[in-house]
Amino acid sequence: GQQLNQSPQSMFIQEGEDVSMNCTSSSIFNTWLWYKQDPGEGPVLLIALYKAGELTSNGRLTAQFGITRKDSFLNISASIPSDVGIYFCAGRRAGGTSYGKLTFGQGTILTVHP
Amino acid sequence: KAGVTQTPRYLIKTRGQQVTLSCSPISGHRSVSWYQQTPGQGLQFLFEYFSETQRNKGNFPGRFSGRQFSNSRSEMNVSTLELGDSALYLCASSLETGGHGYTFGSGTRLTVV
Numbered sequence: 001g002q003q004l005n006q007s008p009q010s011m012f013i014q015e016g017e018d019v020s021m022n023c024t025s026s027s028i029f030n031t032w033l034w035y036k037q038d039p040g041e042g043p044v045l046l047i048a049l050y051k052a053g054e055l056t057s058n059g060r061l062t063a064q065f066g067i068t069r070k071d072s073f074l075n076i077s078a079s080i081p082s083d084v085g086i087y088f089c090a091g092r093r094a095g096g097t098s099y100g101k102l103t104f105g106q107g108t109i110l111t112v113h114p
Numbered sequence: 115k116a117g118v119t120q121t122p123r124y125l126i127k128t129r130g131q132q133v134t135l136s137c138s139p140i141s142g143h144r145s146v147s148w149y150q151q152t153p154g155q156g157l158q159f160l161f162e163y164f165s166e167t168q169r170n171k172g173n174f175p176g177r178f179s180g181r182q183f184s185n186s187r188s189e190m191n192v193s194t195l196e197l198g199d200s201a202l203y204l205c206a207s208s209l210e211t212g213g214h215g216y217t218f219g220s221g222t223r224l225t226v227v
Contacts, residue, residue, distance in 0.1 A: 003156055033215065042118075042204050042218030043157075088157065099169040100147035100162025100208070102216065107156065 006105025022073035029091030032072040118219035132193040139207030146188040151202040
């Protein structure tokens with residue numbers, strides 16, 4: 001099935017460093033979401049974006065909805081060990097046929113070394 | 115308040131059998147979606163239910179079906195299980211159909227042997 005192009009696939013960083021990941025698509029989305037998934041658990045919503053150009057923060061996390069509505073990025077500042085996990089972007093298109101249907105990126109595996 | 119509850123957490127079935135998974139959404143949430151997560155295909159949308167009606171369906175064979183009850187609880191059923199159906203099945207609920215910030219449950223890990 002269709003997926004968003006999420007990069008990088010994995011990141012190995014030192015505690016305290018900043019992290020940046022992004023998602024791109026050939027299609028327009030009217031909602032962008034960023035989730036984090038820990039092993040054996042479901043994805044947890046981090047940030048939701050609803051308008052093109054929107055920049056939203058949640059603590060050390062900042063995400064932006066691209067102007068073209070075809071991309072989004074997530075930044076994590078001053079990483080800590082508990083940031084370890086898999087980060088997913090997800091997009092939702094407009095229209096009735098998109099009810100409940102989120103299209104997900106392949107995920108970014110984040111490893112933080114103390 | 116309680117989150118999205120999925121039961122069972124783990125399940126082992128044999129090829130050819132059928133299975134039913136259950137999802138209880140957050141109280142007040144009327145929209146429930148189901149996703150399949152595998153290492154190869156990632157997270158794939160199965161279907162969404164709102165007020166006991168299926169509003170949207172992903173590209174899965176007819177062996178995958180679901181339903182929603184009047185209390186918004188949902189079940190999904192997979193018949194004639196295949197090895198490739200082994201996956202983490204996730205349920206997500208939202209306040210309204212097409213809701214933006216879906217809350218996911220912890221999932222049911224299905225292994226088909």
